[in-house]
Amino acid sequence: MKRPRVLAIASRGGHWTQLRRLRNAFDGCDVTWASTDPGFAAEVAPQRFVCVPEATRWDRIKLVWSLLRVGFLVASLRPHCIVSTGAAPGFFALRIGKIFGARTLWIDSIANAETLSLSGAKASRFATLTLTQWPELGPALESAPSQTGNDNGKKTVYHAGAVL
Amino acid sequence: MIFVTVGSQLPFDRLIAPVAAWARARGRSDIFFQHCGSAVDLSGFEHTAMLTPDEAARMFDRASVVVSHVGMGTILGCLERGLPMVLLPRTAAQRETRNDHQSATARRLLDRDDILIAWEESQLETLLDSAIIKATTRANSGERSVRISSHASPRLLTAVRNFVWDGVPPQNS
Numbered sequence: 001m002k003r004p005r006v007l008a009i010a011s012r013g014g015h016w017t018q019l020r021r022l023r024n025a026f027d028g029c030d031v032t033w034a035s036t037d038p039g040f041a042a043e044v045a046p047q048r049f050v051c052v053p054e055a056t057r058w059d060r061i062k063l064v065w066s067l068l069r070v071g072f073l074v075a076s077l078r079p080h081c082i083v084s085t086g087a088a089p090g091f092f093a094l095r096i097g098k099i100f101g102a103r104t105l106w107i108d109s110i111a112n113a114e115t116l117s118l119s120g121a122k123a124s125r126f127a128t129l130t131l132t133q134w135p136e137l138g139p140a141l142e143s144a145p146s147q148t149g150n151d152n153g154k155k156t157v158y159h160a161g162a163v164l
Numbered sequence: 165m166i167f168v169t170v171g172s173q174l175p176f177d178r179l180i181a182p183v184a185a186w187a188r189a190r191g192r193s194d195i196f197f198q199h200c201g202s203a204v205d206l207s208g209f210e211h212t213a214m215l216t217p218d219e220a221a222r223m224f225d226r227a228s229v230v231v232s233h234v235g236m237g238t239i240l241g242c243l244e245r246g247l248p249m250v251l252l253p254r255t256a257a258q259r260e261t262r263n264d265h266q267s268a269t270a271r272r273l274l275d276r277d278d279i280l281i282a283w284e285e286s287q288l289e290t291l292l293d294s295a296i297i298k299a300t301t302r303a304n305s306g307e308r309s310v311r312i313s314s315h316a317s318p319r320l321l322t323a324v325r326n327f328v329w330d331g332v333p334p335q336n337s
Binding site for chain 1: 171217218236237240241243265266268269271314315317318320321325327329334
């Protein structure tokens with residue numbers, strides 16, 4: 001397989017910290033990082049970094065603005081694969097990426113120890129694969145993700161370890 | 165130095181006020197507050213509403229104790245540096261977050277040596293004193309604190325790598 005083009009996207013704070021802990025998983029890939037604080041660019045240099053607007057469901061205008069900017073990013077980058085640890089901008093990226101045929105991975109934040117986050121539950125309906133970081137919230141991912149992904153009409157949320 | 169941080173979404177004066185009162189009572193000025201726009205009087209202390217990622221990283225590097233909400237950014241930042249922390253979960257009932265996930269996370273992190281959870285504000289004073297003692301003892305004895313790796317678990321890394329390469333990651337990558 002040729003070098004995958006990956007979009008790794010998460011909001012600032014804990015979501016971004018968790019995404020950064022996955023950096024070794026992207027070795028050998030053409031990765032673009034995206035988050036909601038321009039200050040993160042230095043952390044990932046010389047890899048590409050794109051700043052996108054944050055969104056919360058309480059602010060409709062910001063939500064639409066974030067959706068548009070993330071949509072533009074996905075449409076221009078055309079990643080083979082999108083990975084997000086949350087929250088709203090990552091959700092948008094997965095949703096739009098799906099339209100463009102990207103394989104999509106949602107890793108629910110480790111901060112959701114008792115129930116999946118709202119965005120995680122929504123993402124699990126269409127994401128290629130959804131992972132929880134707590135074994136209590138999902139069965140162990142045994143086989144290769146491409147064989148167990150939600151594309152097979154399943155909505156299972158799997159567990160495959162944690163960022164910690 | 166004590167670093168107090170409440171994240172970037174909402175102020176958290178239920179934490180800031182008692183910590184500032186504690187610092188005044190103990191005569192400590194080696195404390196920095198990142199408060200996201202607090203209404204508490206912080207005169208006499210260094211403080212700011214927000215920090216850039218770079219400034220925040222430098223605060224974590226300088227701190228000997230961190231005081232915060234139960235936010236994963238803070239917790240991972242402390243665990244990676246082996247810093248003792250005092251954490252007060254935000255609650256939905258007091259409109260500090262949307263739900264009580266911070267309490268759920270706190271219950272699962274209780275067994276970690278460096279994490280002290282205050283379930284209510286009244287416990288902060290005692291826990292702050294304990295955290296200071298912990299940090300001082302460590303500094304004096306030259307004992308190395310336990311630090312977690314700066315990477316996710318090998319199992320999760322493998323799962324993500326497999327996913328990214330669609331089940332067939334290249335050898336020796």
